[in-house]
Amino acid sequence: MRHLLTSSATALALAVTMSTAHAEPEHYNLDTEHSFIQFKISHLGFSWLVGRFNDFEGEFTYDPDEPANSEVNVTVQTQSIDSNHSERDRHLRDDDFLDVSEYPEARFVSTDFERTGEGEYTLNGELTLHGTTRPISIDVTHVGAGEDPWGEYRRGFEGTVTLTRADFGIDYDLGEEAEEVEMYLSVEGIRQD
Numbered sequence: 001m002r003h004l005l006t007s008s009a010t011a012l013a014l015a016v017t018m019s020t021a022h023a024e025p026e027h028y029n030l031d032t033e034h035s036f037i038q039f040k041i042s043h044l045g046f047s048w049l050v051g052r053f054n055d056f057e058g059e060f061t062y063d064p065d066e067p068a069n070s071e072v073n074v075t076v077q078t079q080s081i082d083s084n085h086s087e088r089d090r091h092l093r094d095d096d097f098l099d100v101s102e103y104p105e106a107r108f109v110s111t112d113f114e115r116t117g118e119g120e121y122t123l124n125g126e127l128t129l130h131g132t133t134r135p136i137s138i139d140v141t142h143v144g145a146g147e148d149p150w151g152e153y154r155r156g157f158e159g160t161v162t163l164t165r166a167d168f169g170i171d172y173d174l175g176e177e178a179e180e181v182e183m184y185l186s187v188e189g190i191r192q193d
Contacts, residue, residue, distance in 0.1 A: 025063035025070065028155060028189025032056060035187045037076060042177035055080035058108075060189055062155060067121060070113040076106040096172040103131050111135070123159060129168045136161055138185065153191040160184055 038052040058074030078100045081092050093100045110125035119142040127136045138159040145155035163181045165171060 023063075023065060025061045025066075026155070027061050027192045028059060029192055030056075030058045030060070030074070031154070031188045031190050034156075036185070037074075038184045038186075040182040040184070041174075041180075044175060045177040049083060051081060051083035053077070053080050054082050058187075060187070062189075067113045067115045070110070072108065072110040072113070072123060072125065074108045078104060078106055097170055098130060103129075106130075108136075113140075127163075127168075129163075130170055132168045134167055136163065143186075153193075154188055155191065156186070156188040158184070158186045 035056075036052060037056055038050065040048050040050050043049045053076050055077040056074060058072070060072040061070055063069035078098045079093060081089055081098065081100075083089055083092065092098055095102070106127070106129045108125050108127050110123055112122075112124040114122045114124070116122055121140040121142070123138040123140045125136065125138075126133050138161040140157050140159040143156040143158055146153070148154050161183050163183060164179060165181060166179065
């Protein structure tokens with residue numbers, strides 16, 4: 001009887017341990033063919049100028065049980081700015097704006113990932129742009145996850161953040177309506193097993 005009780009207690013303890021065991025965070029490399037870093041800025045208050053950065057790389061770690069364990073690291077080549085107008089892009093690359101010869105990369109490194117609702121998060125981190133590093137907070141939504149047709153596991157998020165250009169030393173006068181830039185981020189990662 002004592003042996004039976006001991007065995008039952010051991011089995012119960014094992015079951016509780018297994019049910020409360022924490023899964024390891026998942027590590028993903030960005031699939032840059034299915035990820036986008038886009039921006040939108042007012043043009044004289046009449047319309048929007050929309051563009052993107054074409055060359056970037058990054059990775060993220062996602063922990064669905066403990067979001068605070070999640071991490072993001074992305075590097076953008078500022079030369080790759082694309083507003084669908086070559087003359088304007090040349091101006092955006094010069095020292096009035098991004099000064100890509102002096103600051104060829106922008107970088108985001110996360111400091112915190114906080115769940116704010118079902119599939120909703122706030123991603124906090126440090127953005128280095130135009131030689132200036134400042135904290136930013138990105139509103140993030142989990143889009144989906146699952147196995148793709150080629151046997152790999154993918155996960156996607158989208159996020160938005162509004163940046164004030166002057167905070168990063170980019171203060172070329174475009175008018176009051178264009179002091180802020182809206183960023184839209186859509187990222188898809190491939191899990192690394």
